[in-house]
Amino acid sequence: MTQRIDKALIADENAKLLSDLNEDYQALGNKLARNDINIEEVTAKAEAFQIAVPSWGTGTGGTRFARFPGEGEPRNIFEKLEDSAVINDLSQCTERVSPHFPWDKVDDFTELKQFSDELNLSWDSINSNTFQDQPGQEHSFKYGSLSNTSAASRELAIAHNLDCIEWGKALGSKTLTVWVGDGSNHPGQQHFQSAFERYLESMKTIYAGLPSDWELHIEHKMFEPAFYSTIIQDWGSNILAAMELGPQAKSLVDLGHHAPNVNIEMIVSRLIQFKKLGGFHFNDSKYGDDDLDSGSLHPYQQFLIFNELVDAQYRNQEGFNPNYMLDQSHNVTDPIESLMNSAASVQRSYVSALLVDREKLSEYQQNNDALMASNTLKNAFNTDVSPILAMARLRKGGAIDPIATYRKASYRSAVAAKRPSSGGNGSGIV
Amino acid sequence: MTQRIDKALIADENAKLLSDLNEDYQALGNKLARNDINIEEVTAKAEAFQIAVPSWGTGTGGTRFARFPGEGEPRNIFEKLEDSAVINDLSQCTERVSPHFPWDKVDDFTELKQFSDELNLSWDSINSNTFQDQPGQEHSFKYGSLSNTSAASRELAIAHNLDCIEWGKALGSKTLTVWVGDGSNHPGQQHFQSAFERYLESMKTIYAGLPSDWELHIEHKMFEPAFYSTIIQDWGSNILAAMELGPQAKSLVDLGHHAPNVNIEMIVSRLIQFKKLGGFHFNDSKYGDDDLDSGSLHPYQQFLIFNELVDAQYRNQEGFNPNYMLDQSHNVTDPIESLMNSAASVQRSYVSALLVDREKLSEYQQNNDALMASNTLKNAFNTDVSPILAMARLRKGGAIDPIATYRKASYRSAVAAKRPSSGGNGSGIV
Amino acid sequence: MTQRIDKALIADENAKLLSDLNEDYQALGNKLARNDINIEEVTAKAEAFQIAVPSWGTGTGGTRFARFPGEGEPRNIFEKLEDSAVINDLSQCTERVSPHFPWDKVDDFTELKQFSDELNLSWDSINSNTFQDQPGQEHSFKYGSLSNTSAASRELAIAHNLDCIEWGKALGSKTLTVWVGDGSNHPGQQHFQSAFERYLESMKTIYAGLPSDWELHIEHKMFEPAFYSTIIQDWGSNILAAMELGPQAKSLVDLGHHAPNVNIEMIVSRLIQFKKLGGFHFNDSKYGDDDLDSGSLHPYQQFLIFNELVDAQYRNQEGFNPNYMLDQSHNVTDPIESLMNSAASVQRSYVSALLVDREKLSEYQQNNDALMASNTLKNAFNTDVSPILAMARLRKGGAIDPIATYRKASYRSAVAAKRPSSGGNGSGIV
C-alpha cells in the first residue's frame, strides 16, 4: 500500500500557522494594492504554476568520487512515484513526473500509468539515456551514441529513442528530451563536423518517428562526461540542430550547462525570439553542472530568467509554452525536501516576476533610464512573496510549511522500514 | 556657494510617503517580533551603518573604448565633495569620502579639510596611484611601480605613497590603500619571484612610514591592466604580503577582482580568521572588474558576505573592524544616483544578515542539516527590509526615497549650469 | 619621404644567418621526407600565406587605467601605412592593412590609395566605429548605436556604415566588419528582444547597401564595453544574425571574445559547416579581451584552430575563404615588433597544421583511437617549422630574423625624430 502524508496532519500543521499567514498575506495585499496589483490575481497564477519532478531526483545523488545513500531510497519507478506524490501533496505545484529510460522501464506501462493516475500524477517529458551502456549491450556508447562512428551504435541509440517515444505514448507524455554525452577527451579524437553530421542524421530519424503533437527537446551542455568537446556544447549548436530538424524540435536550457559568466537570461530571450525555447531543467550551480537546489545560490538570476518568461507571456509571444522541470542531484539532503524546497524556489521567481511593473519598465528602457529600470526589477524581487506561495499551497490542499510538515509526518523513516537498503555504497549516481 | 538639497524638499517628499512607510514598518515589526526580533534594535544598527564613497566615483566612468560624460560632472575634489554631501544628505550612511592621489591633490589641505568639515564629511582610506604616469614624471610606471626593475621608478612610487600618508594625516584619515597595476603581458616578461621580492621591499619602506594608529590595506586583483600576470593576483599573495609586513598591514577585498566562480564569502572568512581583513571595495561584476553597482547582479552573494561579517561581530572576533567603501564605475547612470542606490544595497545586505537566526543556524550546522541551514539564510534574505532602510534614513534626516527626492531637487541641472563641460569626449576613465 | 628598411641591410643580416638556416632547413626537409612530405610544397604554401595588419595596431595600446605611449608613434593613416610597409617588408606575409573609420578617414581617398599602392600594400576589411561619440556628434551612442532606442542614433550609425562601404570601395576593399559595443550594464536596462530586433533592422539596411561582391562580417564579443549584456554576445547570436541577413553576411571570430573555457576551434568548425565563417581577428588572451600577441599564451589552441582551417581546405569545403587579420593591443612592446612576431606566430600555426597526416588522422578518428589521433596532431605541432618560416621570408625578400633586423635598422628612432609626440599621456586607447 502506498505511503502518503496524512491529510489531517497537514491540516493540523496548517492550523498552527494560519493566523500568521493571514496577517502577512493581508499586509502584502495592502502593499501590492498601493501599486495597483490585486494579490488575488497573483495568487491565482501561483496556484496554476506547475513544475515537473525528475524521477531520478528522488534518489540520493553522487559524484564520481562517492555516493552516500540516504535511508529509505526508492528502489524503482513505483517508489519514486510514491515519493513524488508526497512532494506534490505538500507543494501543490508538481503534478508531473519526468521519467528516465531505461532506468524507469517497466514491463507493463498500463500498470504504471494506472498507478500514477491513482496518485494524481501525470507524465512530463521522456528522457532517453544513451550515455551509459546497459548490461549485455551489444554495441557500446563508449565513443558516442547518436554521433558514434559505428553505424551499429548509432542505430542502437536511435532505436532506444524511438522506444522512448512509444513508452511515452503509453504514459500520456508529449515530449522527448534528448541529452547525449557524445564528445571527445582529446584534440583530434573526433572530426567535429563529421560527428555533428552523424548526430543530425540520427536525430532526423528520431524526429521522423515523433507524433505530430509531440515536441523534441534538445539539451546542450558545455562539458562532462566529455572533457574536451561536446557535440551540443552550447545554445548555438542547439538551436542550429533544432532548426535543421523542424518546428517540433526545440532547445532545452539546463541552468548548469553553460560556460562561466554566461548571461543565461539573454540566451532564454534569444530562444524565445526564434521560437525555439522548449523548456528548462532548473537547478543551481557555482562551478559546473553542480545540480544544486534551484535558486539556492543565484536567486536573482533565476528571477531574471522568469522576468523573460513572464515578459513573453505578457507580450503573448506566439507559440510560447515551455516545459519547466527540476533537475538536481541531492547529495547531502533528503531528496524529497530538496525537491519541495526547489519547486517553491522556482515558483517564487515566477511570482516575483509577475510583480514587475512592465509598463514602467518599458518606459524606462525606452528612455535609457538604466537605474530606474534596474530598480523596477529589484523592487519586484525584494518584495517578499512568501505569503502568496504559502496561501497558494494552502488553498490547493497543500502545506503552509512543506518541510516542517513533511518532517512531522516521519515519512522517511516509515518508508525506510519498507525499503531495505541495497547495501551498495558505490561511487557515482545510478 | 555650495549646492545642496533643500531640507524642506526632503521633508515634503518624505511627508507623501510617510503613511505607507509607517504601515509597512509596522507590519514588518510584527512579523519580526514573532521571531523574537525587535525591529527597533535592527533599525538602530541600520542607522549606525556607514559606507564610504570614492571621490572618483562621482564622475562618469568609462572603458578603454570610450567615455560618455554626463552633464554637470565635478571638476575637482571640492565639487566631488559637494556631490558626496548630497549623497550623504539623502542616504544618511555615507559620511566618509575616500580620496585618490594625485587626482585629488590640492595645494592647501587645511582648506580642503575645512570644506569637508562644513559638509559634515570626513575622510576614509587614502588611495595612492602609481598605475599612471603623471605629466612630466621622470621615471615611468610603464613597466611597474613598486616592483619595477628600475630603482628610480620604485623610489618614486614609494615616495608617492609616503606623500599620501602625509596628505591623509592632514585630512584625518587612518588608512592607506595600495593597489598597483604591476604585472606583465607576456610569459617571461617578468621574473615572478624577483618582482614580488622587489614589491615586498618597497612595501616595507612604506609600512615603516605608517603612523602607529594607521592601517595599510593591500588590494589584490586578478588582471587588468596587466593581462598575463599581476603581482598581487589573489588573496593568497595578498595575505602573504600582509603577513610579511606586520600587524598594521591587512588585505582589502574588491568583489570584482577574483577569478570566475570563486567563493568570495569564503575568502572573507579566511581573512577574518587570520585577522587580516582590512576592508572592502563594494561593487558587482559579471565578467571581470566590471565595477557595476553593488548588489545589482548578485544580491545574494553580497548578503552571504555580510553573513560572514555579522557572524564575526556576533562572535566578537578579536580585532575585527573592516572598512566599507563603494568602488564603482558609473558609465550609463548619474553617479550620484548609483552611489545612493548602491549604498542602500550594501546596507540592505547588512540589515538582512542581522536577521539571521544564528543560534538555529549553528544548530543546523552542527547537525549537518544542510537544507534548514540554507533556509535559515534564505529566510533572512527573503524578508523585505526596505521599511527598515527607509525608516533609518528618515530618522537621521535623509530621504525615504533618495532617488525620487534627488530628481525632484533638480540638483544635476543646477550644478550643470555651474560646471561647464571640459568638452573632452575622451576614452577611458580619469 | 617614406621611411623604409634598407634592402641592403636586410641582405646583410640574412647573409649572417643563411648557412645555419640552410642546415636546419635541410635537416627538417630530410625528416619530413621520411613522412612523404615535400618541404618545398610546404614552403610554397607558407610563402602564399597572408594575414592583414590592423591600422590601429601600429600605435601603442592602453587600458582604461592608463596608456604609456612609445616613441615615434604614427599620428595618422599615412604614418600607419609607413609602419605597415616595414612590417610587410620584413615579414613578407602582411600585404594588407585593415582601416578603422573615422580614425583613418581622409579627405582624399585617391591620394591614400595611391600611397598604399606605392608601398605595395592593399586594403583588407573596413572597420566601422559606432562605439565612440565623435566631437560634435549630434546623436550619442552612449546607449547604443545600431540597436539604440533612438531612431536618430540608429540612423547615424547606419549612415556611418554606409559611408564606410563607400570609402572601402575607393580603397579596393571587399569587406565591411561590424563590431558594436551595444549592450547594457544593468538587468532591465534593455529589452533583449526589442534591442536585437532593432539591431537586425539596422543591419538589414546596411546589408542592402553592400555591393554584390562584398561580404559583411559580424563580430561577436562576450563583454566590454557593456558589462551585463552585449547584443552579439556569442557565436550563436552572431550566426543567427548572419542567417537573417543573407549569404553575404558571415561571422567573424576574435579569439579573445569568448566565455572562459569555451572550445573555440569547435565554434570555428560549426561556422565552417554552416558556411558562415567570415574571418578572424587573431590575438591571444588569458582573462578577457586581453588583445595579447597571437599565440603568445596558447600556441596549441591557435594550432588547433588552423587544424580546422586546413582541414576545410583539404576537404575543399564549398565557399570556404576566410579573412585573417591581427587585432592586438600593444601596451608594453614596440607595435611593429609585436605585429611582425604575431604574423609569424599565426603563420607557424598554419604551416604546422599543413604537416598533419590527415589520412591517418581520419583513420584513427574512425577507429576511435583517441591517443593516436591526439598524437598525430601533436607530432605536427611539435615539429619545429621555424626553418620553413624563415626560408619563406627569405625567398620573398624578407628577413630571416625580422626582429633583429628591425632593431639593427634603428627604424623607431628614425621615425621618432620625424614624429614628435603629441605629449598626451592619457588613459585608454584612441
Place this chain on the structure above:
Amino acid sequence: MTQRIDKALIADENAKLLSDLNEDYQALGNKLARNDINIEEVTAKAEAFQIAVPSWGTGTGGTRFARFPGEGEPRNIFEKLEDSAVINDLSQCTERVSPHFPWDKVDDFTELKQFSDELNLSWDSINSNTFQDQPGQEHSFKYGSLSNTSAASRELAIAHNLDCIEWGKALGSKTLTVWVGDGSNHPGQQHFQSAFERYLESMKTIYAGLPSDWELHIEHKMFEPAFYSTIIQDWGSNILAAMELGPQAKSLVDLGHHAPNVNIEMIVSRLIQFKKLGGFHFNDSKYGDDDLDSGSLHPYQQFLIFNELVDAQYRNQEGFNPNYMLDQSHNVTDPIESLMNSAASVQRSYVSALLVDREKLSEYQQNNDALMASNTLKNAFNTDVSPILAMARLRKGGAIDPIATYRKASYRSAVAAKRPSSGGNGSGIV
C-alpha cells in the same frame, strides 16, 4: 608469473628506428651547439628525470554518468604494479608508483614491497582516502572527514591517515598526500571558520605522527565533490594550512584544481618562494578537474610551469625538491598508453625548459624587453626535443617509440586473458 614486455622485442623495434633517431639527434645537437648547449648534458638530465605513476591510473576512469571499462584491467595492486612495470620498462622515467589507501591495502606489506622490488619499482607518496565510506564504516564521511562536526568521524579520518603513514613506512615511502572532499553544497551548511579550525586540528594530529624525514603534502581543489565550498579550495588556504602545521608540511599542485583563467605557473613561483612547494599532480584540463592526459591541451602552460621549476634549480633555491606525479583519469584510452605518453609529455616540458637561455632571459627581464623575453621562452618551447627524449629512453633500455612497441607486444590482450572482467559496467570511478 608477471607479464612483461620482451626485451628482445624492444630491441627489435628500436633497431628499426635507430638510424632516423641518430640523424635527428645529430641535427638537433648541431643546432643546440650553435647556442652553446651541449646536447649530451641535456640528454643526461632527461635520463635522470622521474615522474611517479598513480596506482589507480592504471584502471579505466569514469565520470558520475558512466564508466566504460577496458579489457584486462588490473584487479588489485599487484596487477597495477605489473602494468606500472611495463610503463617504466618502455618509458624509463616512471620508477615510482603512488598508492591509494584503502584501495591498495594488502594484508602483507612485506610481500607487496618484495613484489615491487622485483619489478624495480619503488613507492612514491601515499594517498589517503577519506572521501568515500568503506563497507561497514561506522562513522560516515558524508558530511566531511577531517573537518566533520562529528568527533567520531574526524577521529576515524585521522586514524586512517596515521595508518597510511605506517603502511608507507613498510613500503619505503617518505610522503603522505592528503586530499579531502570536505566542503558544502549549500550556503550556510558549514561554518567556514569552525570547519577550517577542525581541519587544522585534525591535521596537527596527523602531522605529529609524521616521521622526521617525511613530508606531508596538502592538495587544494576548487570544487568537486563539494559544489558550494571546499575546505582547501585554493593555494591560499593550502599554504596557510601548511604554515600552521610546520616545515614538513607543504602544498601540492594539481593542474586541474584551479579556478578558470588562473595563472598556475605564478602560484608555483609563490610556493617556491615561500619554500612550500611539495609537488605536483600532473594532468590537463579544459573545464574542471578533467584529469586529461598531461600536456594534451595546454602544452605551453606545462612548459611555463617547468620554466619556474628549472629556474628554481638554476638559482639553487634552498630546500627545493618537489615530487612529480601523474594523476589522470583515462576514460577513452588504454591507461598504460596514456601514462607512457603523459610521462613523456611532462619530460618534454622539463627538457624544453632546460633549453631556455636564462642569462639572456634575465637581461631581457631587467631591461623590460618583453618581446625578447617572451621569444626566449618560445624559442626553447618551439625546439623539437623529441630526439633527446627518445635517446634518453633508448640509452636506459626503454623504447624509442613506447606506444608502437607496446602495441606490438600485445600486452593488453595477454593480460586480458589472465584478468577476467568483473562484469561491472557501473558508473563512476573506483
